[in-house]
Amino acid sequence: MNEAGLVGCTLQLPQTQYPNSDDRPSIFMKQWLQYQLDSHRSVKDVIQSDQLVRIRPVSDGWGIHFLFADRSGDCAVIEYLDHNCVVYHQASLPVRALVNHEPYSMLIKAAGFFNNGPGKKECPYGNIPIGRFLKASHLLAHQNTEWSGPDGSIVENTFQILEKISLRSFGNTAPAHWQRQSKTQWCIVYDIANKIIYFHTNTNRNIRHINLKQVNFECTRPVLYADINANLYGNVNHDFTVLTSQTNRVALKEHLKAIR
Numbered sequence: 001m002n003e004a005g006l007v008g009c010t011l012q013l014p015q016t017q018y019p020n021s022d023d024r025p026s027i028f029m030k031q032w033l034q035y036q037l038d039s040h041r042s043v044k045d046v047i048q049s050d051q052l053v054r055i056r057p058v059s060d061g062w063g064i065h066f067l068f069a070d071r072s073g074d075c076a077v078i079e080y081l082d083h084n085c086v087v088y089h090q091a092s093l094p095v096r097a098l099v100n101h102e103p104y105s106m107l108i109k110a111a112g113f114f115n116n117g118p119g120k121k122e123c124p125y126g127n128i129p130i131g132r133f134l135k136a137s138h139l140l141a142h143q144n145t146e147w148s149g150p151d152g153s154i155v156e157n158t159f160q161i162l163e164k165i166s167l168r169s170f171g172n173t174a175p176a177h178w179q180r181q182s183k184t185q186w187c188i189v190y191d192i193a194n195k196i197i198y199f200h201t202n203t204n205r206n207i208r209h210i211n212l213k214q215v216n217f218e219c220t221r222p223v224l225y226a227d228i229n230a231n232l233y234g235n236v237n238h239d240f241t242v243l244t245s246q247t248n249r250v251a252l253k254e255h256l257k258a259i260r
Contacts, residue, residue, distance in 0.1 A: 003217050004041035005071035005192045008033050012100040016063030017083045019054045026056035029064060043074040050085045067098045071192050077104045097136040101129040111137055132165045139164055155189050155198055159207070162187045186228065199228070206233035
């Protein structure tokens with residue numbers, strides 16, 4: 001989330017085919033996300049930026065799709081299929097959710113098959129992408145009654161929804177090839193209206209938050225960082241320290257050690 005309240009999220013999509021070369025400048029897909037957060041305030045700005053810049057094609061393994069939201073309540077899913085930018089927005093975005101590995105069109109078809117008309121069937125909640133999307137869709141539709149948090153807050157409510165659809169919640173019920181995938185490592189809830197980012201991780205279940213209203217975004221300020229797994233709680237704005245080449249090297253080594 002940037003200081004204007006624009007949120008951008010990425011999820012894996014192996015079917016991705018980024019645009020072919022043309023007259024537009026091109027950047028790496030992660031740089032494209034940063035460009036959006038550095039340059040824009042709204043979902044509409046992000047959609048219109050396709051006329052200005054494109055994502056550079058990369059080798060296999062970097063296919064992703066995007067979910068954007070802003071302070072006005074606007075939301076969009078952006079995918080790159082058959083080398084074209086595909087946008088789901090407003091009427092074409094009936095469910096404001098997204099998961100890894102399946103294009104949005106397939107997710108919506110599954111939701112229609114299991115939830116509507118003659119194709120209505122028992123919804124197969126399970127630890128596969130479509131099952132998680134269907135469960136998210138159901139929980140979002142009933143979030144004010146069925147899955148409200150203990151304190152009644154929308155933040156706690158949203159964390160409960162994320163917990164219900166996390167890989168951790170399904171245990172060993174998933175097919176073997178999904179059990180081999182990494183379990184959910186962190187959960188993030190964006191309070192866009194108040195510009196606060198809430199999160200917890202697999203190794204530290206305390207809910208912490210960053211208040212962007214307390215962050216100095218001046219370009220002359222040094223780059224700051226914090227350990228997402230540190231034993232902290234509550235507001236962590238003051239737990240950020242200056243990022244140096246040495247601290248970055250140490251953090252990178254620790255990360256590589258953890259994933260070996």
